[in-house]
Amino acid sequence: MWLTTDQQRVWRSYLTMVTAFQRAMNRQLQADCGITLGDYDILVALSERGTLRVFELSETLAWEQSRLSHQLRRMRDRGLITREGSNEDRRGATVSLTPAGRAALEAAAPGHVALVQSVMFDGVGVDELRVLERWTTTALSRLAVSYQSDSS
Known part of the structure; x- marks a missing residue:
């Protein structure tokens, strides 16, 4: 893929x-x-x-x-x-x-x-910040789940 x-x-x-x-x-x-x-x-x-x-x-x-x-x-x-x-x-x-x-x-x-x-x-709007936050939070959540399954 x-x-x-x-x-x-x-x-x-x-x-x-x-x-x-x-x-x-x-x-x-x-x-x-x-x-x-x-x-x-x-x-x-x-x-x-x-x-x-x-x-x-x-x-x-x-x-x-x-x-x-x-x-x-x-x-x-x-x-x-x-x-x-x-x-x-x-x-x-x-x-x-x-x-x-x-x-x-x-x-x-x-x-x-x-x-x-x-x-x-600087120059980044509230809507852009929300998208960035959602993107990074989702990735971090997926990494946490992946890391937990690796350490089990």
Whole structure:
């Protein structure tokens, strides 16, 4: 089974947009604040949810455990987060924001929000937002069902 011409065009455009936008966000964060998009994602999750166990953070971000472990080590080395708990049981360890991590997030957020606003939402109407929301919500629901059946 193949995608239709229209589906293929939209799919390729979507993939190109996601890649280019992630690159732009990463560049903006590094230039403005010296943090990466990965740092920002973790800082946001911890600011919204508080102290989390490593496995909860992994699930929140939908990141593989190894990627998260490497990112957390780098962030801990820079004083952005604390990681406490057992080295043997990585799932049992907890992660929290430090004052430096909170300050980095507060410094990064305005520029990041401005970029997201200008790229993704300026000039987009309410009806277009509803269609986009329905599209992404449906895809995420299908992925959740697929993921649940894979892990059973």
